[in-house]
Amino acid sequence: MKYKRILLKLSGEALMGERQYGIDNDRLKEYAVEIKKVVDKGCEVAIVIGGGNIFRGLAGAAKGMDRVQGDYMGMLATVINGMALQGALEDAGIITRLQSAIEMDKVAEPFIKRKAVRHLEKGRVVIFGAGTGNPYFTTDTAATLRAIEIDADVILKGTRVDGIYDSDPEKNADAVKFNSLSFDEVFEKNLKVMDMTAFTLSHENKLPIIVFDMNKEGNLEKLVDGEIIGTLVNV
Ligand code: UDP
Numbered sequence: 001m002k003y004k005r006i007l008l009k010l011s012g013e014a015l016m017g018e019r020q021y022g023i024d025n026d027r028l029k030e031y032a033v034e035i036k037k038v039v040d041k042g043c044e045v046a047i048v049i050g051g052g053n054i055f056r057g058l059a060g061a062a063k064g065m066d067r068v069q070g071d072y073m074g075m076l077a078t079v080i081n082g083m084a085l086q087g088a089l090e091d092a093g094i095i096t097r098l099q100s101a102i103e104m105d106k107v108a109e110p111f112i113k114r115k116a117v118r119h120l121e122k123g124r125v126v127i128f129g130a131g132t133g134n135p136y137f138t139t140d141t142a143a144t145l146r147a148i149e150i151d152a153d154v155i156l157k158g159t160r161v162d163g164i165y166d167s168d169p170e171k172n173a174d175a176v177k178f179n180s181l182s183f184d185e186v187f188e189k190n191l192k193v194m195d196m197t198a199f200t201l202s203h204e205n206k207l208p209i210i211v212f213d214m215n216k217e218g219n220l221e222k223l224v225d226g227e228i229i230g231t232l233v234n235v
Contacts, residue, residue, distance in 0.1 A: 002226030005044040005120060007147035008035070009140065009157045012050035012081055014214060022053060023081065028088035031214070035125065036092050037221045044120040046150055047127045048143035049085060051077030057135065071135030075102060078139060082129035083107060095124045101133030101142070113149050120150065140198035148205045155207060156223055157194070158214025163231035164191055180232040193233055202233075209233040 010031070017024030039045055054077035060070030079100055086096045097119045100108035108129055109115065119126045131142040140157075147155045161169055162177070166189070169175040178191075183203040186193055193199055193209060202209055212219055212230030222229055 001041060001043060001224055003043065003153040003224050005150065005152045006038075006046070006224065007143055007150070007152040007155045008045060008047045008220070009143035009155055010047065010049045010085075010214065011139075011159065012053035012077065014053075014158065014160065015049070015081055015084070016053045023084050025088075028084055029092075030217075031085065032088040032092040032094070034214070034217070034220045035089060036094055037218075038224045039094055039123065039125060041221075041224065042123070043224050044123070045125045046116065046120060046146060046152060047082075047085065047125065048131075048139055048146055049078055049081045049127065049129070050139040051075065051081060051131075053077075054080060068135045071137075072102075075130040075133070075135075078131055079104065079108065079129040082127045086127055089125055095122075096127060097124050098127045098129055101128070101130040116146075117150055126150075138195050138198065140194040141201065144194070144198045144201045144205075144207065147207055148201070152207070155202065155209045156220070157209060157211045158220070159211060160213065160215055161211075162213040162216070162229070164193055164211050164233070166191075178231050179228065180234065183233060183235065186233055206235050208235075 015023045017027035051074045055073045057071030057074045061067040082098050086098050089096045098108040099111040101111050103110050116126050128146045131139050165175040167175045210230050210232050
């Protein structure tokens with residue numbers, strides 16, 4: 001196993017499957033199966049999930065809503081997604097804990113770094129909900145922050161494309177994929193890996209990021225085993 005402790009970042013949109021909104025149960029089950037494969041190997045898995053399938057603060061602000069109010073709604077959306085994923089993982093036989101950056105003790109533990117690490121050491125999957133707990137941030141930043149706090153070996157950013165390209169592969173058939181990039185190259189080429197806050201935090205803390213296709217069966221396990229797929233961003 002190349003990576004012993006991972007932080008898996010999933011976007012809220014990934015949970016929609018083929019739907020336009022909300023959560024697709026089949027997709028949740030597929031993800032649970034993929035995650036179980038690496039948990040069974042002894043890999044310690046922490047997960048940050050987005051909320052874009054339910055609500056984004058910026059989208060609310062564009063329609064005249066107060067941005068801070070909208071951002072808190074977005075954070076609550078990530079808790080809903082976290083609970084859904086938790087249910088699917090537990091159905092697959094994985095022991096989990098949900099920790100929230102906004103306290104809500106009926107459904108989640110508060111985020112406590114030491115407790116999170118202890119859960120991981122015991123083989124439990126830890127899902128971090130409510131992002132960073134602060135408006136004006138994203139769940140990419142939350143993922144990076146938590147990954148650094150729990151001393152994860154890598155952030156695995158699961159997307160529906162299989163890595164970072166020089167242009168959008170869904171719009172441009174000639175787009176070229178990078179197998180690996182340095183942080184400086186990402187800055188120079190102005191590539192969109194994560195938002196700037198998240199990316200700068202990863203860079204400053206030398207935390208590698210791998211962008212990969214989470215919807216392809218076996219990919220997560222391959223990455224944990226050290227196979228080179230997706231795009232690695234490293235020092
Ligand atoms: N959000 C926030 N602070 C955080 C993380 C998230 O305010 O630390 C809000 C923000 O409004 C964001 C929404 O929650 O739009 C959902 O998160 P994100 O857009 O990162 O989800 P994804 O795009 O990964 O589905």
